[in-house]
Amino acid sequence: MRCLVTGATGYIGGRLAPRLLAEGHTVRCLARKAARLRDVPWAARAEVIEGDLRKPDTLPAAFEGVEVAYYLVHSLGQAGFEAADREAATNFAAAARAAGVRRIVYLGGPEPTEDRDVPSPHLRSRAEVARILLDSGVPTAVLRAAVIIGSGSASFEMLRYLTERLPGMITPRWVRNQIQPIAVRDVLHYLIGCAGLPPEVNRAFDIAGPDALTFEDMMQRYARVTGLPRRVILPVRLLTPALSSYWVGLITPVPNAIARPLVESLVHEAVAHEHDIARYVPDPPDGLTGFDQAVTLALAKVRDAEVETRWSTASGPDAPAEPLPSDPEWSGGTAYTDLREREVGAPAGALWRVIEGVGGEHGWYSFPLAWSVRGWLDQLAGGVGLRRGRRDPHRLQVGEALDFWRVEEIVPGELLRLRAEMRLPGRAWLEMRAEPAGDGRSRYVQRAVFLPHGLVGHLYWGSVLPFHAIIFGGMARNIALGAEQTAPHPTQP
Template sequence: MTPQKKILVIGATGYVGSHLVPNLLALGYQVVASSRSIETLKHHSWYSHPNITLAEVDLKDEGNLYDLLEGVSEVFYLVHGMASGPDFYQYELNMARHVSNQIAKSQVSRLIYLGATQPNNVTSTHLAARKVTGNILRDCGKQVIELRASIIIGSGSAAFEVMRDIVSHLPVITTPVWVRSKSSPIALYTMVGYLTKLIEVPIEGSPVFDVSGPEVMSYEDQMRRFARIINKRIFIIKIPLLTPKISSMWLTLVTTVPKSIASALIDGLRYDLLPSGKDISTLIPVPQLGFEKAVESALSNECDVVKNDIWGFDPDAIARWHRNYGYYPKHAGFTVETDATAESLWSNIQKVGGDEGYFFGNWLWRIRAYMDAAIGGNALNKRRPQRISLQAGDYIDSWKVIHCVPNEHLSLLFGMKAPGLGRLEFTVINLGETRLVDIRAWWHPAGFRGLLYWFVMMPAHIFIFKGMAFALAKKSGAKKTLPSHHT
């Protein structure tokens, strides 16, 4: 191994990239981790490692990547555009062209791209985008190694999380006939192993490899076996009339996976996603995990969801996390743009709770506190620190401060009794002449009850957070406050 090698990971905050980066660091490589947001990179435990460089890069901008690629020998391309909405196909292709053009002018010797299994006669926009992205990247003139995988079993993998949510949230599952489609799911542990070893393995040309697990199984079989792992009985009823479009609308209600990603993903799950080309395992021997062991491995690391800077590495949040909680959080909030100063806004944010109340709708907050007290909660207890300024570890009524950056951000751990884990955030972003103020709740639901709780509370959340944002700005001396389109 050559420890001095410099590796660029494009998509370092994704579910594969965030596990690949610490592996590369452990092997002694210099790693450049890129994301659209430096703050998102800082949420990971490895962000302060001495061998890492954090880079904020938005690939939709046609900016020069020369500084990012300087000294880099290998690049991992692990991004997709499904979260960008229905126009993600062109978005993905534009990103790939930009990266391909920039790498062509660099000293990079090898690009490793994680794509998707390609069945015949595909009409799935998601799978088509993955294929064309690989073709575009190969135009860079460098060596490009493409790995094509179907379903990856790991926390954060959209296909895995959709399955987990469906099984965890519903006792009776109505599904379209695509649940009979087959794939060969692979453990995240194995996938990261292949990617890591590809840095040093000598390979000729720009080959495409299939990456698969040790078993071929239907999506229905995966759901049934997952249910047995978590000791849950499920009943599956297949309904032919459930089209992909109807399925994606239905999934919005039962899964925590973002709607745009779930919709694009469902379109691809209609097909048998089976390997048909050269198997990477013939070149690189990496231990394979069966389905049950892959799932157990994913679930054993579940508390990593809250072992990060977003939750302030708070021990209460970590202790309360349960592996049956939704991986992706639901969220609701409201953002305004105001001319109130950041200092004035922050001064008032720190007064939240206690006798001051919550800026708006205090009677609703009071009703919720009584509801909590009725089932044994302590939300009626008024608590605040003696000092004016807040810091991590302080208690405000039933909330706990888990993250606090003066004039910028306050995050409170939800302390009332409810089926799930949540937090309330106040964020101030300075735009120069004006400030953005965002008040937002984040919620990891505990099964069906947790989802039901979220949707029941949704109207109140929308009403309250809008009122809170305007009231906070007014209390902070704002002369002008408008709803923001920067949400």
């Protein structure tokens, strides 16, 4: 089936396109800038066409020959987003009708309950787009989802940052409104399944996970899944949606322009009122994903072996939970990084010998007293300290202990990656690279990465930051100097 995916550079579209390809569909992506998909691995198997839904003359080529068109765009975060979304949906509907598209699939928001006279602008806009598409003359399936649980989802990122950074908080009353979140993998399951709906189906469906929770419940359960202490949450009347959005913007990196309409939508109850979608698209074989499992999947992709908090891999059934390169910079959780680079007047082979000799009797090439003190403190805290040393003074193997580190990856002559095993309020890695630079020279690249756990983790990073110039800066400088001093020099005539 030939599918058009709009919003392929966004959160859902970027995850749906590779899944459609894996299912054997032909995928065409409409993007305002094709270059944004240039480095995405699956893009080479899809057709990418530049176009803008607000410029109708750019659309006919994108819709030509398309059987199923996915509408996965929104203008949230822009001034006047309601008018922009109205225009884009109207143009999309007209282009789909003119091209003879057989099915439109749209992922919208929950239908506001009658507890409020005026829905939030965000939900109002989503409902208006749904009406435009349902009235387009093209059979349309509208999937109404509340909070989507997956790394990169704006709602999930708000939940992540608020819970991780605040052990206690004063919150607005809406934290006790009922919400029925859904895992991103289940959203994608239904989106793909809707491509095969019979032509007489032209309606909206509620989609949701098995757990109906309050936002407060979600914060407490997120804390439990991630091993954080129970959060102290005190709802008060004073925080209006507007004040709440500024509070969210202060605590989290989610831009206020996005946080505000999302917060305003949370004043509505958001639970599923029917599950009719299962009559046409059966639930996943292993059932819908519960909240705790969805959180675990969303966080599991920050894998020890990768260090990075954002990457793109295969399109298997577990892939959609992970961050993608096209996700916003503020998504994916916090990763603190200390990066050092040095030009080395010695070949990469000489530099690598110094790198592989790190630790044990050779030490860590900077401020020995500081490393010793850190080792003693770690032992006092019940950690391994520096007493383990190293197995061999010249060679390392993946999996072996190295002082209070563990060798996680080695690419001989190029890369050494160590995972910290000292007591820390988070997870940490130290990566050292030797890169050839030509003319008998090389470049040393050193990167320390810390993923904080809770507020204590953020405070820890801030407390040690002043010492990084001495510890990590001295380490980079002395490793480079050691390579230059030990490199063989050509015989002088």
